Each structure stands twice: as structure tokens, then as C-alpha cells.
Amino acid sequence: MIDMLKEIILDFQEIDLPTGVPRRVAVSPVPGKATVCIGVRRSGKSTFMFQLMKKLQDTGVARQNILYLNFFDDRLHSLQHDNLGVILEAYFSLCPEKKNAEKVYCFFDEIQVVPGWEPFVDRLMRMEKCEVYITGSSAQMLSREIATQMRGRALSWEMFPFSFREFLDYKGIESDGPLSTKKRLTVQKAFEEYWETGGFPEVAGLNRMLRIKTHQEYFNAMLFRDLVERHDISHPKAVTDLAHWLVDNTGSLYSINNLTGYLKSLGHKAPKPAVSDYLEWFEDAYVLFTVRIFDASLARANTNPKKIYCVDHALVTSISSGILVNSGHLLENLVFTALRRVTPDIFYYKTKAGREVDFIAGRQGPSRMLVQVCESMADQQTRKRETTALAEAMTELKLSHGIIVTRNEEEQIQVDSGKIDVVPAWRFLLNMPESA
Structure with missing residues (x-):
């Protein structure tokens, strides 16, 4: 030796x-x-x-x-x-x-x-x-x-895989400091590519078929080497079926009960404690992340449904089962990973009136962020729903600032509790600090 x-x-x-x-x-x-x-x-x-x-x-x-x-x-x-x-x-x-x-x-x-x-x-x-x-x-x-x-x-x-700013570094695009019109257009064009390819360094620049193949190989290696082998799982098919269901449902709510029921419907004998372990191991390997409801009581936070996100939004599109993943959920996933790079303290929030805000991120204090994700605010009903939920949360949490991340829209909305910045995803990603 x-x-x-x-x-x-x-x-x-x-x-x-x-x-x-x-x-x-x-x-x-x-x-x-x-x-x-x-x-x-x-x-x-x-x-x-x-x-x-x-x-x-x-x-x-x-x-x-x-x-x-x-x-x-x-x-x-x-x-x-x-x-x-x-x-x-x-x-x-x-x-x-x-x-x-x-x-x-x-x-x-x-x-x-x-x-x-x-x-x-x-x-x-x-x-x-x-x-x-x-x-x-x-x-x-x-x-x-x-x-x-x-x-x-x-x-x-x-x-984590490349942040948007790191992707711009890879492309040789200067992103620090103020943006001229030409530079902004270059950054926006690069964002469309980042939206397609995600952040894994090796897939940057690959064509679509090679990217999908590479992502799928990554996912299989993550499941088998980081979960099945490491934890000596005797029913690997249950783990892979669960992983694929979670990826297909990124940005959606789940409970241990409905996951256990789903696996049972496929003929797997995976009891609830095993399913809980699998979820913990996905997170442990940085593949899938669970987001709980924001609640001072840990017991209540644990009994409420939780949301699931993937480490990379483009990985989701490469391994989802052909059921077209909701693009609003993909945008939500993109925002989640940007927040997760900065803090592990991420929750979703329900106002007293039962309205939902996608993310509350960071510890107690003025740097805490309230973020709502909405592909487009063009529809008046959607606009009212998103701003009302955010304004209520701002009042309840005594925060004077909220953010709505969209695909392309930008404006500022004044509400009783302060101001809401509506920002396109590319600008939101550029404004995020790189790490805590």
C-alpha cells in the first residue's frame, strides 16, 4: 500500500x-x-x-x-x-x-x-x-x-453549484458594479442560459441532450453512492421512486403520511420512520431540501405539511418524469437555492388570515427577508393575492420590506407596512450576497 x-x-x-x-x-x-x-x-x-x-x-x-x-x-x-x-x-x-x-x-x-x-x-x-x-x-x-x-x-x-454570478464569471461577463444598458442586456441573455442549464459546472456549455444525460448520471450517483451505499439501504427502489416523486413535485407541499401512502401504492413496504430517514438523507447529501412552516413551536412546524426543493432547478427538468414541472415552481426552486446559499434558516409563512408567503429567510433581525415568487403580476387577481399575502406578513413580522421575484417585471409597490420591491429573477440573483 x-x-x-x-x-x-x-x-x-x-x-x-x-x-x-x-x-x-x-x-x-x-x-x-x-x-x-x-x-x-x-x-x-x-x-x-x-x-x-x-x-x-x-x-x-x-x-x-x-x-x-x-x-x-x-x-x-x-x-x-x-x-x-x-x-x-x-x-x-x-x-x-x-x-x-x-x-x-x-x-x-x-x-x-x-x-x-x-x-x-x-x-x-x-x-x-x-x-x-x-x-x-x-x-x-x-x-x-x-x-x-x-x-x-x-x-x-x-x-453549491454555480450561483448566477459565478455562472457570469464562467461566461466572462462582468457583473460587479452598475450596469449599462448593453451590459444589462448581456446579463439578461446569460440568465436565460442559466435558467436552461442550471449551476452544475460540468454541464455549462453542453447541448440539451448531453446536459440531460449528465444530470441523470449525477442523480443516479447521488442516490446510489450517497444514500443506498452509505446507509446500506435494503430497498433501493423505494428510495429512487420517492426521489423521483419529490423532484416531480418540487415547490409543492408534502407530508410523511402521503409519501408513505404513495410508496405503499407502488408496493413498497417502507414504514413512516424509514421515509423520514430517507428525507433526512436526501438533505444530508444536499440533493433535496425540506422547508417547514414558520412557527415558534417546533412540534407544530413538524406536524404541518412541508415543501420540497432540489439543489438545482435545471436538474429538476432533466430528471422529472415528462410531466411538465410547473415553471412557477421551477422559479421558486431557483429562488430557494439562491437563499439557501446564504442561510439554512428558510421557512414558508402563513399569515393569520391563512395567506401564504413562499419564503422567510435568515435569522431574527432587519436582514431577514420575506420573498414571494410569482412568474407574472400581469393578472390583477394574482397581483392582489401576492401583494396582500406579503403585506400581511410584513405587518405581522414587523418588517418594512418585502420582495416579489418575477420572470421579467420590475416595480415598487407601497403598502401600509412599508414597500414591496417587484424584481426580475436575474436582478434578484445579482443582488443576493454570495454566502453568509
């Missing part, structure tokens, strides 16, 4: 780093803590690692001081937790002069596939002169393991 590791380490030191499009994720390493980057698979975590390595090299760190291993590499399959120590043995046998003398930068990709990795990383940080960077596609596993085993010696950042 040591010879194999040495070969992998040396091979990596010889390749040019594929750094891709710089990401707008402000990761700040803290001395004595591992830097952890978690997110859905294929969102660009490995490329982001290479960007961090390139920055280190630009500040004078030698390539030999950077150790990189990707634990999805088949050659590392036999590396079980009882012999992770051979990694350091292999590295220091190549560079014995660096041990305890120079800082070594360790980058471990998808380390969660190796059972018992945490004590190894913990020991590495306590015993060696190391700075450690980790990626993983499992929020719960990483956060739980880090909390229990690494005792505050790690800081986590989330990585």
Missing part, C-alpha cells in the same frame, strides 16, 4: 492544477482547525481545493509541501481506518526532511468514505506541522463526526 500511495502522491505533484472558474466562496483557514468544504457531488469541491492549492503556491508554498488524496480513487479502496497512518508514512518517506520542519498542507477529498477518518485527522493536526483541508458530500456525517471526534477543531463551509 505504501508504494501505491507514494505513486499517487508523486503523480499528483506532477500534474497541472485544473483550477477552473474561481468560486465566490470566502473560505478563511483558521490556525489549528481543519477547513471542511461540504456540498452535493459534482458541485466543484475538488476544483475549489485546487484553487486553494494554487493560492498557496502563489504565496511561495512548494508543490512538494502539498499532499492531495481523493478517497473516491479506486486504488485507495483498501485503505481502511486502522491504517490511515500509512498516508503520512508514504509522504514522509518521500520527503523525510520536511517532518516536523516544514508545514505540510493536506487536502483530503471525500474523506467520509473511509470509516474512522476523524481520529486520524485529529491526530494529524495535534502531532504534525499540518494544515488540513477536507471535502465531503455528506453534511450530517461530517458535522456529526466533526462535532464528536474533532472537538471544535474544524470549521465548515458549504459548496
